[in-house]
Amino acid sequence: MDRDVIVALDFSGREEVISFLDRFSGKKPFVKIGMELYYAEGPAIVKEIKERGHKIFLDLKLHDIPNTVEKAMRVLSRLNVDMVNLHAAGTTAMMEAALRGLTREDGTRPLLIAVTQLTSTDQESMEKDLLIKEPIAEVVMHYAKTAKNAGLDGVVCSPLEAAKVHEVCGKEFLTVTPGVRFAENDKGDQKRVMTPEEAKKIGSDFIVVGRPITKAADPVAAYERCIREFAE
Numbered sequence: 001m002d003r004d005v006i007v008a009l010d011f012s013g014r015e016e017v018i019s020f021l022d023r024f025s026g027k028k029p030f031v032k033i034g035m036e037l038y039y040a041e042g043p044a045i046v047k048e049i050k051e052r053g054h055k056i057f058l059d060l061k062l063h064d065i066p067n068t069v070e071k072a073m074r075v076l077s078r079l080n081v082d083m084v085n086l087h088a089a090g091t092t093a094m095m096e097a098a099l100r101g102l103t104r105e106d107g108t109r110p111l112l113i114a115v116t117q118l119t120s121t122d123q124e125s126m127e128k129d130l131l132i133k134e135p136i137a138e139v140v141m142h143y144a145k146t147a148k149n150a151g152l153d154g155v156v157c158s159p160l161e162a163a164k165v166h167e168v169c170g171k172e173f174l175t176v177t178p179g180v181r182f183a184e185n186d187k188g189d190q191k192r193v194m195t196p197e198e199a200k201k202i203g204s205d206f207i208v209v210g211r212p213i214t215k216a217a218d219p220v221a222a223y224e225r226c227i228r229e230f231a232e
C-alpha cells in the first residue's frame with residue numbers, strides 16, 4: 001500500500017461524521033474509526049463509510065486470549081476494513097491467532113498492525129505498574145520485532161520511532177504514526193510531534209491526523225495540504 005494520510009474520525013456519533021465526510025465531495029480519504037465512534041454506532045457505521053468508498057483503519061486495539069481475539073478478528077474481517085490493530089502485549093500466540101481469524105476464505109485479509117507501548121505509558125509507569133525494567137525505547141523495539149516475527153504488517157509508533165523501527169524490522173514493515181501537526185499549529189495534548197513533511201522524510205508509511213484536519217476552518221484544504229506535504 002502506498003504512503004497515505006489517515007484521517008482520525010474522532011467523533012461521537014453518526015451525524016457528525018457524515019456531515020464531516022460530506023464536505024469532501026468527490027474525495028475519499030483513508031479514515032480511522034476508533035473506539036468512541038465504534039462503540040457508539042456499531043458495525044453499521046463501518047459498513048456505511050465503507051459503502052461511501054473510503055478505506056478504513058478500525059482502531060479497536062484488541063487484547064484478550066488468543067481464541068477470543070481470533071473469533072473477534074474473523075467478525076471484523078467480514079466488515080471489509082483495510083487495517084485493524086491489537087496490542088503486541090497480548091503475545092505471539094494472540095497475534096498469530098489474530099492473523100488466522102482475519103484471513104478470509106479467498107486468502108485476503110486487512111493489514112494487521114500492533115500497538116507497542118502506548119505513548120501514554122512512560123518509563124516510570126511501565127516500571128511501577130507493569131514491572132518492566134528495560135528502557136522504554138528497547139521495549140518498543142522488542143514488541144515491534146515480536147510483532148514482525150508473528151507475521152504482522154507493522155506497528156503504530158511515534159514518528160520519532162519510525163526510522164528505528166524500519167532499521168530493526170526492515171523497510172517493508174509498516175509504520176503508522178500519529179502525533180502529526182502543521183508547523184504553525186498548536187500541539188494540543190500531543191507532546192512529541194512532527195510535521196507531515198518531516199514524517200515523510202523519516203520514512204513513516206501512514207500518518208494518522210485528527211484535529212489538524214477535523215478542527216480546521218477548512219478540513220478539506222487541511223487534508224489536501226497533508227497529502228501534498230506527505231504523500232506526493
Ligand code: C5P
Nearest residue numbers: 008010119178179190208209210211212
Ligand atoms: O487529533 P490528533 O491528530 O492528535 O489525533 C491522533 C489520533 O491518533 C487519535 O485518534 C489518537 O487516539 C490516535 N493515537 C495517538 N497516539 C497514539 C496512538 C493513537 O494520538 N500513540
